[in-house]
Amino acid sequence: MARNKLAKVKEITSRTKQIVLERQGGLSITGRNLDSGVNYHHIVSKGCEGVGYEFNVVALHPIEHFNYHQGCKIQGEFRDWSPMEFDLFIDDYMKEHYSGWDRDICSYHPGWDEKDYFDAMKGKDGRE
Numbered sequence: 710m711a712r713n714k715l716a717k718v719k720e721i722t723s724r725t726k727q728i729v730l731e732r733q734g735g736l737s738i739t740g741r742n743l744d745s746g747v748n749y750h751h752i753v754s755k756g757c758e759g760v761g762y763e764f765n766v767v768a769l770h771p772i773e774h775f776n777y778h779q780g781c782k783i784q785g786e787f788r789d790w791s792p793m794e795f796d797l798f799i800d801d802y803m804k805e806h807y808s809g810w811d812r813d814i815c816s817y818h819p820g821w822d823e824k825d826y827f828d829a830m831k832g833k834d835g836r837e
Contacts, residue, residue: 718817721749721761728763738767738802739785748774752799753815762823764807764830765815767799 726749737743750769753759773783783790790798803810809830818825 718760718762719751719755719758721751721766725749725761725763725766726768729766729768732763732806733768736768737770737773737785738799739770739773739783739787739790741770741773741786743768743770746771750774750777752803753812758817759815760817760826762815762826764803764810764826767802 729749730743730747735743737747748769748771750767751759751761752765752767755761759765769777773785776783777792777795780792783792783795800812807830814826814829821829
């Protein structure tokens with residue numbers, strides 16, 4: 710049972726994809742146009758029990774996503790990042806959009822539903 714729940718919360722639903730694209734204005738997190746395709750990237754990876762909720766997902770251009778996972782430079786619309794710089798950029802971006810966000814909250818917590826994750830973020834700094 711817990712294994713099925715874990716697999717389910719790792720999935721990125723079509724609803725989550727829509728929310729992520731709206732949050733990013735229809736662009737990659739780097740500002741790059743996504744007309745040629747979009748990949749949805751778990752910030753905390755599925756292998757590290759990262760959940761598929763909007764606060765753990767960013768939209769990337771397929772080349773950016775490939776380069777990230779290959780450990781190569783990520784070329785955005787306005788600048789380039791090393792993979793480590795890109796992680797910091799993503800962290801800053803998510804903190805701007807989700808009060809109390811941090812990578813620890815993005816991992817699977819048995820018994821939590823989506824609301825519990827958002828409540829935990831609110832509890833980190835007291836803001837709504």
